[in-house]
Amino acid sequence: MSLVNFTAREITCKIVYYGPGRSGKTTNLQYVYGRVPEGRRGRMVSLATQTDRTLFFDFLPLELGSISGFTTKFQLYTVPGQSYYNATRKLVLQGADGVVFVADSQARRFDDNLESLQNLQDNLLSEGVDIRQLPVVFQYNKQDLPTDLILAPAEMDDALNFRAVPSFGADSLHGTGVFETLRGISEMVLKRLAAGTAVA
Amino acid sequence: MTVTLNPLYRFETFVVGAANRLAVTAAKAVAEAPGTVYNPLFIYARPGLGKTHLLMGVGHAARSINPRLAVEYLTLDEFVEAFHAAIAAGQGEAYRKRFLDVDLLLVDDVQFLTHRREMQAELLRLTDALQTANRQIVLTSDRPPAEIEALDERLIRRFAGGLIIDVAAPDYETRVAILRRKAEERRAAFAEGVLEAVAGLGIDNVRELLGALNRMIAHQAVSDAPISPAEARELIGGTAGRRSGGVEHSEPSVPTAPSEPEPVAAAAVPPTPRGAEQDEFSDFLSEIHATVAQQVDAWRTQIGAAILRWQGEGYRTGRLEALLDSDVAPDPDQAIQGFERDVERLRTMELEAAELAPELAGSPAFRDPAEMSAAEALLLRARNGAVPPPAPSPIWQLADVVEGAGTRVALEAARVVVQEPGARYNPLVLVGGSGAGKTHLLHAIGNLLAGQCLGSVACLSAPEFTAELIDAIDRDAVSAWRQRYRRCVALLLDDVHLIGEKDRTQDELFLLFNLLVESGRQLIFTSATAPAGIAGLEARLRTRLEGGLMVELPPPDPEVREAVVERELIARVGSLDPELAAYLASRPADSVRVVVAQLQRVLNAAEARGQGATAALAREVLDGVPPAPVARKPGANRSSGIVAPTAGGARSREKTVWEWPEIGDRLLEEWR
Numbered sequence: 001m002s003l004v005n006f007t008a009r010e011i012t013c014k015i016v017y018y019g020p021g022r023s024g025k026t027t028n029l030q031y032v033y034g035r036v037p038e039g040r041r042g043r044m045v046s047l048a049t050q051t052d053r054t055l056f057f058d059f060l061p062l063e064l065g066s067i068s069g070f071t072t073k074f075q076l077y078t079v080p081g082q083s084y085y086n087a088t089r090k091l092v093l094q095g096a097d098g099v100v101f102v103a104d105s106q107a108r109r110f111d112d113n114l115e116s117l118q119n120l121q122d123n124l125l126s127e128g129v130d131i132r133q134l135p136v137v138f139q140y141n142k143q144d145l146p147t148d149l150i151l152a153p154a155e156m157d158d159a160l161n162f163r164a165v166p167s168f169g170a171d172s173l174h175g176t177g178v179f180e181t182l183r184g185i186s187e188m189v190l191k192r193l194a195a196g197t198a199v200a
Numbered sequence: 201m202t203v204t205l206n207p208l209y210r211f212e213t214f215v216v217g218a219a220n221r222l223a224v225t226a227a228k229a230v231a232e233a234p235g236t237v238y239n240p241l242f243i244y245a246r247p248g249l250g251k252t253h254l255l256m257g258v259g260h261a262a263r264s265i266n267p268r269l270a271v272e273y274l275t276l277d278e279f280v281e282a283f284h285a286a287i288a289a290g291q292g293e294a295y296r297k298r299f300l301d302v303d304l305l306l307v308d309d310v311q312f313l314t315h316r317r318e319m320q321a322e323l324l325r326l327t328d329a330l331q332t333a334n335r336q337i338v339l340t341s342d343r344p345p346a347e348i349e350a351l352d353e354r355l356i357r358r359f360a361g362g363l364i365i366d367v368a369a370p371d372y373e374t375r376v377a378i379l380r381r382k383a384e385e386r387r388a389a390f391a392e393g394v395l396e397a398v399a400g401l402g403i404d405n406v407r408e409l410l411g412a413l414n415r416m417i418a419h420q421a422v423s424d425a426p427i428s429p430a431e432a433r434e435l436i437g438g439t440a441g442r443r444s445g446g447v448e449h450s451e452p453s454v455p456t457a458p459s460e461p462e463p464v465a466a467a468a469v470p471p472t473p474r475g476a477e478q479d480e481f482s483d484f485l486s487e488i489h490a491t492v493a494q495q496v497d498a499w500r501t502q503i504g505a506a507i508l509r510w511q512g513e514g515y516r517t518g519r520l521e522a523l524l525d526s527d528v529a530p531d532p533d534q535a536i537q538g539f540e541r542d543v544e545r546l547r548t549m550e551l552e553a554a555e556l557a558p559e560l561a562g563s564p565a566f567r568d569p570a571e572m573s574a575a576e577a578l579l580l581r582a583r584n585g586a587v588p589p590p591a592p593s594p595i596w597q598l599a600d601v602v603e604g605a606g607t608r609v610a611l612e613a614a615r616v617v618v619q620e621p622g623a624r625y626n627p628l629v630l631v632g633g634s635g636a637g638k639t640h641l642l643h644a645i646g647n648l649l650a651g652q653c654l655g656s657v658a659c660l661s662a663p664e665f666t667a668e669l670i671d672a673i674d675r676d677a678v679s680a681w682r683q684r685y686r687r688c689v690a691l692l693l694d695d696v697h698l699i700g701e702k703d704r705t706q707d708e709l710f711l712l713f714n715l716l717v718e719s720g721r722q723l724i725f726t727s728a729t730a731p732a733g734i735a736g737l738e739a740r741l742r743t744r745l746e747g748g749l750m751v752e753l754p755p756p757d758p759e760v761r762e763a764v765v766e767r768e769l770i771a772r773v774g775s776l777d778p779e780l781a782a783y784l785a786s787r788p789a790d791s792v793r794v795v796v797a798q799l800q801r802v803l804n805a806a807e808a809r810g811q812g813a814t815a816a817l818a819r820e821v822l823d824g825v826p827p828a829p830v831a832r833k834p835g836a837n838r839s840s841g842i843v844a845p846t847a848g849g850a851r852s853r854e855k856t857v858w859e860w861p862e863i864g865d866r867l868l869e870e871w872r
Contacts, residue, residue: 037481040481064489067492074488
């Protein structure tokens, strides 16, 4: 997918929220959805199971309007976290311009985080994408939980973020760190746009 | 409330160096035509590098060009104060109107816009209004717009749409220039090397540099002896060294905490009020806008910088400006490279044209890469209009050269050269004594080469060549002179033995020789002696002359002499007297010219006496013997016509004069 379309004068960024089940990916999107003025947001598509778990994926289109003559659109996706939906995750990952890895800060979910991160790498690799070349940020969610249950962002960094990409502590239910995360990934994606422009 | 322009802050007092040349050029362009180029112009630089000076310089210059221009200078703080006062007095509209009437608005220190949303909105409105009315706005800041914290992305876009340019720290040379100028302004004299020593301390903040100068002036005023470079270093170095890298940030830094009440910070811990929620998204949007604008509009900045650079060098940049007007992002690198290629071509053409015709240097036609054809036409005109080098004389034709045993080789070589110029015998060197027919043959070959219409054939004597060179040196036009010969298809140089000891001529000939031979163009020389015998001829030239074909033209043998006499008799008298012809041919002569001169003497005498030219008359005239046939011993034949005869001294002298072929040759002989 081309990030910048000079003919149509359009910039489209596809950002995928990835992470283990119940880490709060959909909550992130819902918070963003709640803060976007009506005219700017498309209909949030959410296919949920009866127990409110993401069955397929969530999709939130954001119209950011015309910037320097370019119609700028952000498409935010989440993937279903449960391990048995891997085919869907692969599908959603296709053509992603950036990935937000939403990790669950609870200590007991430590292994799930690692597994999901490994899964992300594998899925990207199967698409021919090297995770080192793709803009990725980490969000350590649920930082509002009692400190004896969770790992601090620094500890999470030690465990997951070995390439020292930007990371954000967050409480997506209440919105802390949600926009910071989105801003972080957007900036990385758009900075890559410069290199893309030179080639285009 | 508005600060008037400081009379000292003018372009004339601004020391221009590599670091600020672009900014000064842009500022001048804006001052000369406010509202038409680079609107808005945004200048940023670290403190103490001359932002305010430049800004006021724009005001002064614009006013001096158009005294009726409404110029307003103010700092951002004043701008804010005025706004608050106007709002408090319920005169918001009056405030806006006041600035809308300004032709040239100069706003200093816009970095203080940080977190002042309402002022940003006001400035945005004002910028738009001024731009629409073609009025100029110039802003300065200590950092680029994108780095001004929480600056509205629309403002960033407006600034990027004009020109954003920075002023870097002055280099050593500029620092010396600044110190000298300021010392001069303050009528302070320093010992040699003092200012250079201070400039060498690495203080790259101009304000601090002037502080150092002040300290030195003060120090010198109270001490008896003038300050020495070492003392200056000690005096200034002590204070400069304490600063980090000698850079001072004397201006107040941008406040990190906003001075005005700001909306509640975004991403606050819930519960969040509705307004703050909206702001969270707005902040995000604003940042995304800024990032995208930076990335997408990077090409505008790049092309803007290129325009400035080339305008600064005096080239027209309409082609690049047209790109800025277009809405579509081009490939800036490609556009700029294409432009630079054309500028390079223009430069080459200008150089050549200036060599051909010095008055063409700096012609506007060589300054517009959009009009390459005009430059090409001008160069062509210069090429055509350039004086061609001396051509061979048409009176010498190859058909007139009498072929004999001695001349056969030379004639054959000449024919080959004419058939394949530059290919077979290059150079061809014709060696022979005076009057042997070298010059004749040389010009004859030249005429045939010229007849091939391959280009101009230069044919001249070595003394003429030297004289032209001296004249060119005198007129400082050696390059043009060289070009004339470098364009020739053949160079024919007569009497090359005369360039011995003439070092510069030999140098030039050497260069020309190499260039012509390498490009397959023919060189022919004549010489009275073989190259090895030319005194003062550099070995590099001698070996080159010997490297081609050297042909000797011996004195005419009887066969040639007879042919010459017969031809001349038929040409001048119309009939052939075999006895006369045989007599004249039998007389010794070391050159064709002598043979012809002898015949001429006989004809002159015949005309004077009113009788026909006969062998008897010839004997009387040439040998000084009465017409009666006298039996002569074969050994009595003189070896040459110029040996004194048996008759009296007066006649002898007369004869001597008569028998000198030409005055020019005689002079050359004597000179030799």
